[in-house]
Amino acid sequence: MNAKIAAALLLISVCPAARASDDASEWRRLNREGTRALEKNDFAHAEQLLMKAVAKAEKFGPEDKRYAESFRPLAHAATELHDYQTADLAYTRLAYADGKRLGTNDLRVAQDLLDYVEIAGFTQQFVLGREALDRATTIVAQKLGKFSRGMGLCYAARAGLELQENLPAAADANFQKALELLEGTQTVMHFSGEDMQMKQAYFSPPPIFVANVLNKFAICQRQERKYAEAEASLRRSLDLLEREYGKGSLYLFNGLFNLASVYNDEGKLSEAESAGRRALSLARAVDRSNPAAQSARALLAKILLAEGKNAEARKFAQ
16 A cells, blocks of 8 residues: 555544544533532533533533533523523433433433423423423332432422412422421331341431422412411521531522512511621622622612612612
8 A cells, every 4th residue: 555545544544533532621621610610609601611511512422421411510500590591401401311321210310300390480381391390200209209208309399380380379288298208307228237137227308408498488488478487488498508508608598588588578677688688698609790699689779778778779779
């Protein structure tokens, strides 16, 4: 074979491999930097980087783990930014990819579908949301049982979707079912040792699971004008989160914001202002343009106006 032809053929065979290596390297950089931005609550920058990482991951295909590893943080960042169209796409692709890689009945797919349900509610795609919820519930019931903690999350997702559909009475009942399963300590029987002695293992769900459900339940109770019950749910939620993450954690933002809203509805303006200020102080950990920070400023301005503190209210309304 002519030496020049042989060299050309070698170059042709090497170039695709080199491009694949470049794509993999660039994906790692983008995904790493995007995830770091997400951890720092810089959601806008995270979304930009992760969108580029997703473009690289598309070349690897949905059965490659990197595909899901790009869409999962992108879905989180987009949700925080209230960019629900992007979140919808990300969770849909994520469920598809995890199904291709792990099997359509894997619990990871069920979690993807449950995460999608809330987004479907925000985009008012209620039929799609219920279909995803039913698929997730079937997987959880088969894998974990009808009285499992996982089923509690399914009840909570159903309640959240019903709340978004403006069905507070139905949502109230399902939130209660969710909490019954999530708050109860569960027992697992197993055998160990040479004599195969039966032992019991007790476990409770992570506090953030229960806290998030209590927070959403409070929103439902507020819609029903059950203000005392909403206050109690939110205080329980905040207590769980404070003990687990500390009083300065951004995880407390939603609970404090909702508590300020409930107090404001009741005319407890001093308490509303205190909770609103705490919420805003936490929201400052994210970019000022983030919807959470904007909502906190608007709520505090509304409360201050009701108190007659007009000059300060104008400062927060800007």
